[in-house]
Amino acid sequence: MSETLTTTPKTIKTNSGALATLVIVFFFWGFIAASNSIFIPFCKTHFKLTQFESQLIGSAFYGAYFIGSLALYLISSALGYDILNKIGYKKGIIYGLAISVVGALGIIPSANMNSFPLILASFFIVALGFSLQQTAAQPFAISLGDPSTGSHRLNLAGGVNSFGTTLGPIIVSFFLFGSVGGEQTNVTVTNVNTLYMIVAAVFAAVALFFTFSKLPDGKDDSKFEASHKASKSLITMTGLIIAIIIVGQLTNIQKLPLLVLTLIMVVSILFYSNSRAIKNSEGWGAMKYPQLIYGMIGIFVYVGVEVTIDNNFGALLKTPGYLTPEGLDESKISKFVSLYWGSLMIGRWTGAIGVFNLSETGKKIATVIVPFVAFGVILFVNHLYGNTIGELLPYTICIAVAIAAFLFGQEKPVKTLLTLALLATALMLTGVFTRGIVSVYSFIAGGLCCSIMWPCIFSLSVAGLGKYTSQGSAFLIMMILGGAIIPPFQGALGDITKPDGTHYMHQSYLVAAAGFAFLAFLAVKLRSVLKAQGLNFDEQIGGGH
Structure with a gap:
């Protein structure tokens, strides 16, 4: 009697020490962005800017992600190999941290010279470093153990990232204003210098820690897939964006039409590229897949909406008659900003439940308990820094509604994305057509809906890409560009003066409502596109941004 021998695949043990070191950079992305x-x-206030001009900080920050990712891709295409794979993920993160140190230090002389353009340039450099860090860190996290459990490690990193977004507004408010909930304080250049000297020092310390740590190099020998026609398309998009910026700076053309033109141009180039690729796929690489094109637009809109809700929120809270008769002082807005980013943490911690080996009943129980545990952390952090938390407690109603939506989504990407997008659209409309704390909570609850949209869009967009999955992922990360364009677009709308002399800041949140409505359409469209290819991707979601 013969015996058949079977080989059991060897499970790769997770490098827990290296992973613990790596998640530090995820924390700082969230900390600085929020x-x-x-x-x-x-x-x-300090530079006497319009709302549109103030949003250029976000444009510089998120625009750097696009430029950095694109530059890395184009240089790798020219060389014929992936630069990061060549130098290793560890060195990629160290170099990225070093670039961010330069940017943080650059903010100090920029503030001393009272130069807003130089501050924008410094923020661009900080985010350029982040772009390199993020491009290296996400595949690095996956490589630190069994590939089949890679999403588990990304979920952990995403949770830490969200904790950074919760702490960031509170700590920065403390350094700028001397407190997070006290009386109005005149912010001096010294406050700014102290804050960014500490930020630069922390970046440098983390870079040194990585340099001398026993982390693996994280090199990857996989073949680089160059696509020269896709490269030309992305270069054309970049050139046109730069041309529009130059026109905006050198002429008196209103900013709003230029921003509308930019939005139309980005979408048109992506659809044109896909239509050409369908006719002849040679040289187009991942862009021949319609799900990737829709996904790129989806990430563009998602990041833009996530950022615009928050970046314009301070101006809305300061608007007289919105929350308080005289408008909320800027030294007191941190708890609301912290709660918005904390809402993303609530959702991401809840989204991470699926990676644990729990029974169906256990998952449902955890889905109810974990959001309130995360909310407790948010309240504790705010209390620790002196914020009054009593008026935050009614937000539990929003959390309960989000829990119902999470349970209804059943961890299926299409169903989850559609459910959360429709709920978010309703919340934004509620926020626009009400005032006071109801409106504030409606806008903040957009963070609960945004929290797990990224992995839904990402997983649907790269489904069926095969050998172009890595390239498709790189193109999707480039579309963080939405965070550079949509917030200024909303800011320009908010600057429009009404007949009574007030502004349309409150009504400008219709931009966020429209963005979420588009994401609901995207969910249906992606399901249709994938079904036509014989793909049913309504499976468990993972990952996080």
Whole structure:
């Protein structure tokens, strides 16, 4: 009697020490990105900016992600190999941190010279470093153990990232204003210098820690897939965006039409590229897949909406008659900003439940408990920094509604994305047509809906890409560009003066409502596109942004 021998695949043990070191950079991405929400209203007041001009901080920040990712892709295409794979993910993160140190230090002389353009340039450099860090860190996290459990590690990193977004506004408010909930304080250049000296020092310390740590190099020998026609398409898009910026700076043309033109141009180039690729796929690479094109537009809109809700929120809270008769002082907005980013943490912690080996009943129980545990963390952090938390407690109603939506989505990407997008659209409309705390909570609850949209869109967009999955992922990350264009678009709408002399800041949140409505359409469209290819991708979601 013969015996058949079977080989059991060897499970790769997760490098827990290396992973613990790596998640530090995820924390700082969230910390700095969310802190912009406090720095933006300060700059608006200090430099006497319009709402549109204040949003250029976000444009510089998120535009750097696009430029950095595109530059890395184009240089790798020219060389014929992936630069990051060549130098290793560890060095990629160290170099990225070093670039961010230069940017953070650059903010200090920029503030001393009272130069807003130099501050924008410094923020661009900080985010350029982040772009390199993020491009390296996400595949690095997957490589630190069994590939089949890679999404588990990304979920952990995403949760830490969200904790950084919760702490960031509070800590930055403390350094800028001397407190997070006290009386109005005149912010001096010394406050700004102290804040960004500390930020630069922390970046440098983390870079040194990575340099001398025993992390693996994280090199990857996989073949680089170059696509020269896709490269030309992305270069054309970049050139046109730069041309529009130059026109905006050198002429008196209103900013709003230029921003509308930019939005139309980005969408048109992507659809044109896909139509050409369908006729002849040679040289187009991942762009021949319609799900990727829809996904790129989806990430563009998603990131833009996530950022615009928050970046314009400080100006809305300061509007007389919106929340308080005289408008909320900028030194007191941090708890609301913190709650918005904390809402993303609530959702991401809840989204991470699926990676644990729980029974169906256990998952449902955890889905109810974990959001309130995360909310408790948010309240504790705010209390620790002196914020009054009593008026935040009614937000539990929004959390309960979000829990119902999470349970209804059943961890299926299409169903979850459609459910959350429709709920978010309703919340934005409620926020626009009401005032006071109901409106405030409606806008903040947009963060609960945004929280797990990224993995839904991402997983649907790269489904069926095969050998072009890595390239498709790179193109999707480039579309973080939406965070550079949509917030200024809303800011320009908010600057429009009504007949009574007030502005349309409150009504400008219809931009967010329209963005979420588009994402609901996207969910249906992606399902249709994938079904036509014989793909049913309504499976468990994973990952996070």
